[in-house]
Amino acid sequence: MKHTDEKLKNFQALLKKNGIDAFAVTDVVSINLLTDFYFAGQGDSFLLVTPRKAYCFTKPLYLIDLKHKTPYLNLIDSLNPADVAAKASELKAKNKCFDSFAIDYLSGKLFFNAGFKEKGGFLAASREVKTATEIKKMRKACGISFAAYEEFKKNLKTGMSETAAAKMLEGIMERMGGQGLAFDTIVCFGENSANPHHVPCERKLKNNEPVLIDYGCKFEGYCSDITRTFWHGAKPSSRFNKIFDIVKGSHDFAFKRVKNPVAATEVDAACKQYMEDCQSGISKYFIHGLGHGLGTQIHEAPFISARSKDILKKGNVFSIEPGLYFEGEFGVRYEDTVLLDDKGAKILTK
Amino acid sequence: MPKLDATKLSALKNLLKKNNLDGIVISDYTDMKYVLGEIFLPGEAVLLAHKKGIYVTSRSLYAATVKAAYPQIKIEACDSHRELKITETAKKLGLKKISFDKNKEIYVAGAAYAAAGFEPSEGLMESLRTSKTKSELLTMRKATEIALATFTHIQKFLKPGVTEKQIAAEMDNFMKSKGASGVSFDTMVSFGAASANPHYSTGDAKLKKNTVILFDYGCIYKGYCSDMTRTIWFGGKPSAEFKKVYSVVKGAYDAVVKNAKEGMLGEQIDSIARNYIKEAGYGQYFTHGLGHGIGMNIHEEAYVNPENGKKKIMRNYCFSVEPGVYLTGKFGVRYEDCYYMTPKGINLISKAK
Numbered sequence A: 001m002k003h004t005d006e007k008l009k010n011f012q013a014l015l016k017k018n019g020i021d022a023f024a025v026t027d028v029v030s031i032n033l034l035t036d037f038y039f040a041g042q043g044d045s046f047l048l049v050t051p052r053k054a055y056c057f058t059k060p061l062y063l064i065d066l067k068h069k070t071p072y073l074n075l076i077d078s079l080n081p082a083d084v085a086a087k088a089s090e091l092k093a094k095n096k097c098f099d100s101f102a103i104d105y106l107s108g109k110l111f112f113n114a115g116f117k118e119k120g121g122f123l124a125a126s127r128e129v130k131t132a133t134e135i136k137k138m139r140k141a142c143g144i145s146f147a148a149y150e151e152f153k154k155n156l157k158t159g160m161s162e163t164a165a166a167k168m169l170e171g172i173m174e175r176m177g178g179q180g181l182a183f184d185t186i187v188c189f190g191e192n193s194a195n196p197h198h199v200p201c202e203r204k205l206k207n208n209e210p211v212l213i214d215y216g217c218k219f220e221g222y223c224s225d226i227t228r229t230f231w232h233g234a235k236p237s238s239r240f241n242k243i244f245d246i247v248k249g250s251h252d253f254a255f256k257r258v259k260n261p262v263a264a265t266e267v268d269a270a271c272k273q274y275m276e277d278c279q280s281g282i283s284k285y286f287i288h289g290l291g292h293g294l295g296t297q298i299h300e301a302p303f304i305s306a307r308s309k310d311i312l313k314k315g316n317v318f319s320i321e322p323g324l325y326f327e328g329e330f331g332v333r334y335e336d337t338v339l340l341d342d343k344g345a346k347i348l349t350k
Numbered sequence B: 001m002p003k004l005d006a007t008k009l010s011a012l013k014n015l016l017k018k019n020n021l022d023g024i025v026i027s028d029y030t031d032m033k034y035v036l037g038e039i040f041l042p043g044e045a046v047l048l049a050h051k052k053g054i055y056v057t058s059r060s061l062y063a064a065t066v067k068a069a070y071p072q073i074k075i076e077a078c079d080s081h082r083e084l085k086i087t088e089t090a091k092k093l094g095l096k097k098i099s100f101d102k103n104k105e106i107y108v109a110g111a112a113y114a115a116a117g118f119e120p121s122e123g124l125m126e127s128l129r130t131s132k133t134k135s136e137l138l139t140m141r142k143a144t145e146i147a148l149a150t151f152t153h154i155q156k157f158l159k160p161g162v163t164e165k166q167i168a169a170e171m172d173n174f175m176k177s178k179g180a181s182g183v184s185f186d187t188m189v190s191f192g193a194a195s196a197n198p199h200y201s202t203g204d205a206k207l208k209k210n211t212v213i214l215f216d217y218g219c220i221y222k223g224y225c226s227d228m229t230r231t232i233w234f235g236g237k238p239s240a241e242f243k244k245v246y247s248v249v250k251g252a253y254d255a256v257v258k259n260a261k262e263g264m265l266g267e268q269i270d271s272i273a274r275n276y277i278k279e280a281g282y283g284q285y286f287t288h289g290l291g292h293g294i295g296m297n298i299h300e301e302a303y304v305n306p307e308n309g310k311k312k313i314m315r316n317y318c319f320s321v322e323p324g325v326y327l328t329g330k331f332g333v334r335y336e337d338c339y340y341m342t343p344k345g346i347n348l349i350s351k352a353k
Helices: A006-017 A028-035 A060-069 A081-090 A105-113 A122-127 A132-155 A162-175 A190-194 A238-257 A264-278 B006-018 B029-036 B060-069 B082-093 B107-115 B124-130 B134-157 B164-177 B192-196 B240-259 B266-279
Strands: A022-025 A045-049 A054-058 A074-077 A096-098 A186-189 A209-215 A226-232 A291-293 A300-304 A317-320 A323-326 A330-333 A336-341 A344-347 B023-026 B045-050 B053-058 B074-077 B098-101 B119-121 B188-191 B211-217 B219-221 B228-234 B291-293 B300-304 B318-321 B324-327 B331-334 B337-342 B345-348
Touching: A006 A028, A006 A045, A006 A122, A022 A028, A022 A081, A028 A045, A028 A054, A028 A122, A045 A081, A054 A060, A054 A081, A060 A074, A081 A105, A096 A105, A105 B107, A122 A300, A132 A162, A132 A209, A132 A226, A132 A336, A162 A186, A162 A209, A162 B164, A186 A190, A190 A209, A190 A323, A190 A330, A209 A330, A226 A238, A226 A330, A238 A264, A238 A317, A238 A323, A238 A330, A238 A336, A264 A300, A300 A317, B006 B023, B006 B029, B006 B045, B006 B124, B023 B029, B023 B082, B023 B124, B029 B045, B029 B053, B029 B124, B045 B082, B053 B060, B053 B082, B060 B074, B082 B107, B098 B107, B098 B124, B107 B119, B124 B300, B134 B164, B134 B211, B134 B219, B134 B228, B134 B337, B164 B188, B164 B211, B188 B192, B192 B211, B192 B324, B192 B331, B211 B331, B228 B240, B228 B331, B240 B266, B240 B318, B240 B324, B240 B331, B240 B345, B266 B300, B300 B318
Parallel strands: A022 A096, A054 A074, B023 B098, B053 B074, B098 B119
Antiparallel strands: A022 A045, A045 A054, A186 A209, A209 A226, A291 A300, A291 A317, A317 A336, A323 A330, A336 A344, B023 B045, B045 B053, B188 B211, B211 B228, B291 B300, B291 B318, B318 B337, B324 B331, B337 B345
């Protein structure tokens, strides 16, 4: 894998656009993304990015590797945030900033006292628009997850436990080229499907009941996310069929509303309106947001819910995942990972 | 369903008492998992543990799960700026002295807590988590046993032409088939000169005869990590230099096992290995710390290294012992197992009772 400064350059352009002379980055997710290098943990490195340069503060352990792989970084052997602030002064940066949502209190206070300004959410927002390379990786991760679904369905047997089924699904993704999981695989049988955050247990699959699977893999660090609900057995109950049709219909209806640009609340409202049009009062059983952005993290901006202030735009990759949940009975969720580009929305999980 | 662990809860109450606190803010993913079991994704809830109980504010999605699992816990849904719910609740409950972790809270939250008169602290939850309970040790033993069995299992896979990634994938699958929920970090398999890079990422190199293989890996079992490293010579006869370096690394490891004692500082335990390797003439090639604490996190308190080993290593602290010597361009050797401290010295976690 060749390391690139593509993300870093985009970020530097963003700094320039916002009139920022230096930005201190301390959270490992942002650092790994910007440097295209894998630091194992929080606190292993700091970055100071200016519109033209990037200074990477880290420990000797990483320096050997960094020297070869990331020629676009100026390396400094230190892990003291005070040295980061000092470097910004040395560069005579006037408008210095840090992200108050993505930094620990102690380091944040140090930067604040050194004259850095709070820019809460700047880093998360900078991740919203994916590059062509990132989209390629996400397309691959999504393709694997989608292909795993048919294989899983074929091999699922009555009597299998949720944990065994989850392991099987993870094995299928791995064989198909997945590189680890995007999050812990959710497999729910029967009434367990009514809990959107159910953790697989020893519950065994019976004939003629619903199965809900919510899962995803990673490819070169990027996540995919997909949910399918289906009936195991020959005779789906008419109630299951009815609820499934409402959920799937609301998913398709919301998908059609996605355009460049659109307010996240508009898509969320369209989905709920569709549900209500099918059956008045039913949208109260839709107990979570409609979707979330994803990238190297499984949950990131933009978020699609009734309270979201986000605008969906070109380059965003996010999930659309309506669901209806009936406690003690069953739940249905249908989810795809979607890319929004200049021609409109495209489903990646296919 | 997770259950409230009485041992952990009383330890939490003692922690408040000992530090003269009315409450403590808990928002770190692992700390929350320690108290309530695995419910929330990172950053989706905040806990306020106080003298009379636990208050939780989380994404609305979790309210039903928490209510069902812990009827005695008060939970309020909140989808953004949960720190404001916490300061509000503290006021309502009349709690005066409340602590928040200055390294774990994000700046906006910490600033809101500081403004409400909460006190910044550090490492309070770690002080709970670092000394493992008996049941935690037994869970870690199981995680370690799976890793040990994996090393035996992988031997028959080592054939010329197989790649580092293929070996790593086989190890990962084997660990999962033995009950692990996942790996505790990306499995590292390095051939030949790559083994001299302690931070190598497993690649596509093909195995040849007469070379070094280094395996550094571990798994997660019921939320707890294992971590081990072995270095072997594959095919033919090991070179004299390899044999020499191996005996130095293993000698350093054995010296630590024999001489590490309860109450020593982390850096003192590190220096046992460091001095041994130095005296053997390889001092400059031991380029990292001796070890790190391990538990729910692969790296946590109980560091045994010169940079952050200023704390005493006490009873039931768990940490890795992993000396290494790295000859750039040639090969590296590392040997690692995880140990826990007892009044009589350190014991292998794989033999915890």
